[in-house]
Amino acid sequence: MSIYSIPTLDAFCEGCNTLFSSSGYSRHLATTTNPRCRAILDQADEYMPGVHDQDQPPSAPCFEGDFFGQDYSEHDFGREPGGYQHPTDNNDDEIQDVEIQDDGIQDDEIQDDHLDFDPNEPDWEPEVDEQYQGPPLHDEEHLPSESDNKLFPKSKGNPGAPISSQKGNNEYQASQAQFEHTSARSPYAPFISRLDWEFARWVKLRGPGSTAINELLALDNMAEKLGLSYKNSVELHKITDESLPGRPRFKREEIVVAGESFDIYFRDVIECVRALFRNPEFAAYLVFSPEQHYSDPACHSEHRIYHEMHTGKWWWSTQIALEEKTPGATIIPIIISSDKTQLTLFRGKTAYPVYLTIGNIPKEIRKKPSRQAQILLDYLPTTRLKHITSPTSRRRALANLFHRGMKLMLDPLVEAGKHGLPMRGGDGVLRRCHLLFAAFVGDYPEQLLVTCTKVCPTCDVPRDELGSGDLGEPRDLQAVLEALELVDGPPGEFFAACRGAGIKPIVHPFWEGFPYTNIFRAITPDILHQLYQALIKHLVAWLTNSKAFGPIEVDARCRRMPPNHTTRLFTKGITTLSRVSGQEHRDIARIVMGLIVDLRLLNGHSTTRLLLAVRGMLDFLYLAQYKAHRSTTLGDMDAALRKFHANKNIFVDLGVRARFQLPKLHNAGHYRYSIELFGTTENYNTQTTERLHIDYTKDAYNASNTRNAFAQMTKWLERYSVTTTL
Incomplete structure (x- = not known):
């Protein structure tokens, strides 16, 4: 027999009294329909160790004989009584020689410790360096069952209670009644x-x-x-x-700022909220009362879950304060988002749309443009006021123009928030609804513009401490309101009071009289602009700096990446990209750790702190985007950010950066507070605003003749909303 041949052993099936080869016997048992043969297979399966039997050595049945009888001795199996002896068959010796020859490694050449592990040891785990430990792996956050929900107590009020026992018509029924008595009687009337x-x-x-x-x-x-x-x-x-029902019509008004008049096109904010609240498509999903969700029936605080807006602390605490004055109130959280966008590529035409939605609608509906859960509220003026030569005066005039336009549009929310309005929902029930400004969604410059601040829109951290990772004291809303009351007094006194309160001297900000609203905590995280378009952008620039890994090796690794369904291939590298979009930064974040994990720094520094800093930043990025959070995952998110701050000075040591005075890096420290207040970041994502620009701004502009564009855009949008909402 050749040295490379292996003898074939036959197997006998006792079920059908047939002789098979070893491989044929296995196939026979797997495919047979003979009950006796299937019984042999089932008996063999009982001796196979399961996933819970790893702590016990595998066992096999005792040999009880075969077709030729049971008169076997230990010598017939090559064993001596009481011990084991290697077989002496020549063919078996040849097979063993082949195995030794194939191994080609002597015992004294094995130096890797991990080759000596025993896989049967029950508690064996590979050694992991403690400093590379990331956040603990959690099962995917699940939404609790009804038994894990803590409803708003009836003793403190009855939110969402109807004010009339008689149901009325919703929007669909009202429009249907309009054409009920037409002569045509057509289901497609008019x-x-x-x-x-x-x-x-x-x-x-x-x-x-x-x-x-x-x-x-x-x-x-x-x-x-x-x-x-x-x-x-x-x-x-x-x-x-x-003849067709649709969204509220646009109105045109003129506002005068710095001696110049501007046209503003806007909708009635009350009617916009009413259109969303009474939409029958949302009737089955609307939420009227705050809730507290927990991952265990005991409702411990460390197991509280945050996901939808009504599971946050803001709605719960505001409902308690409102019930003390007006019991039976239904809160409608107003979410405002704004973002200036470019209409033309070369001519510099811009638009400043403002969008509105309500927190009663679930986030899964609000983020889909096809569900029409967002309404274009107005177009703010986009002038640059070039006739004002002083840069400081121009910035102040632009800020006052913004707040003047927003106040004209949102001023009805003051009375609607204090006293409430009767509103009929999509279910036909009439409720007393209080429209409260809850959250503002926008980029960092717009956050400063809305809050009239200079550094951080949420806390009073000094500018030179932005990179420390520490948060300042929350801004004092009462002190700010007291400073704003001095606007009609001497200008010097007003400016000094605003400076002392940490705000810019703006004449009557639009949020000045809003009830139950703290504008400084209404500022929400911005995943797109703060993380992907800022921190990930900075991180890639630091890593590809010539004093770190350099662009050549990083781009070379990008080009050598194998194709994969879950990653994007950058065949020309990542350092040659220009005007990088948020989606491209998202794709880069998926692969950047793998690109640098085994690279050496050009100056010979250790990569330990650098890898820890990158890992902390990426962990924070993905934890911040969880669809459901609980206290433990929020703690992991804070720990990831602390890990980055603890190791970020490696970039200073390398000479890549001199300091970390990045406002958007500081704002990352406020993410946990916002998630606990308003739910997860999907509730206030600027990516939704960016997507709305296509339907409500750019398509509308392309439908106009570009002359007096906003008048044509608003008329086109009114007709567009009629056909899309029916």
Whole structure:
């Protein structure tokens, strides 16, 4: 027999009295339908160790004989009584020689400690360096069952209680009643047929301009052949403007700041909230009362879960304060977001849209543009006031212009928050609703603009301590309001009071009279601009600096990455990218740790602190995006940020940075506070705002002729909302 051949052993099946090869016997037992053969397979499975039997050595059944009988002795198996002896068959010796020859490693050449482990040891684990320990791995946060929810106590009030036992019509029923007595009795009224409605909808959503539509309908009496109720775009616009229900209409007002007048187009904020609250599509999902969710029935504070906005502390504490004055109140949390966007690539045309949504709608609905849970509230003026030559005066005038426009639009919230308004929901129930400004969503410059601050919109940390990782004292809202009351007095006294309160001297900020609102804690985290477009951007720049790893090796590793379904390939590297988007920074964050984990620093420094700093930053990035948080995961998020701060000076030692006075790095320390107040970061994500720019701003601008664009954009949006909400 050749030295490389292995003898084939036959196996006998007692179930069907058949002789098989060893491999054939296994296939036979796996595929047989003979009950006796299946019994042999089941008996063999009983001797296979399971996942819970790792602590016990594997056992096998005692040999009881075979087809040829039971008269075997120890010598027949190559064993001596009381011990084990290697077989003396020549073929077996040859097989052993092959195994030794294939190993090719002597015992004295084995130097790796990890090759000597015993896998059968029950408590064996590979050694891990303690300093590289990341946050503990948690099971995916689950939403609690109803038994784990702590509802708002009836003894303190009855939020969401109806003020009338008689149900009324919701938005759908009201619009249906409008056409109930029409002569046509068409289900597509005011259109006469389905084709009539579908063609009108196509014109608004996908069709060309008005001139092209007029030419199409004029071709060989096209309107009559199709049975349309309109012959041109003017008649179609008249139907959609006058006969179809839609979102509130835009109004135009003029505001005067610094001796110059500006046009502002806005909707009635009360009617916008009413349109969302009474939408029958949201009726089954609306939340009217705060709740406390826990991951255990005992409701311990360390097991509290935060996810939707009504599970946060803000709604609960505000409901208690409101019930003390007006029992039975229903809170409607107002979420305002704003972001200046570019309309043209070269001409510099910009727009400043402001969006509104309510916290009663679940976050999974609010973040989907197709669900129409966000409403465009207004377009703020985008002038640069170039006629003001002083930069300081120009910035102050622009800030006053912003607050003047926001106050004109949001001023009705003052009375609606104090005394409440009767509002009918999508379920037809009438409730007394208090519209309270809860959260503002925006980038860091807009956060400073809204709060009238200079460094941090939430706390009073000094500018030179931004990089320390420590938080300042929360801003005193009462002191700020007292300073703002001096606006009608001597200018010097007003400026001094504002400086002492840590704010800019703005004339009547829009949030000045809002009830139950603290604007400084209403500022929410911004995952897109603060983390991906700021901290991850800085981190990549530090790592690819020539004093750290350098761009050549990092880009080379990017090019050598194998294709994978979950990662993006940067075939030209990551240092050559320009105008990097948030999605590209998200893709870079997934691979950056793997790119540098075994690289050596160019100057010979140890990479231990650098890897710890990068790991801390990435851990914080992903923990901050959890869809559900509890106290333990929030603690892990804080620990990850502390790890970065404890090791960030490696970049100073390398000469990459001189200091870390980064406001967005400081703002990361406020994430836990905001999550505990308003739920997870999905409730106030600026990515939703960026997506809304496409539908509500850029598409609207492209539909205009760019002359007096905002008047045309608002009219286009009114007609667009009619066709998308029906």
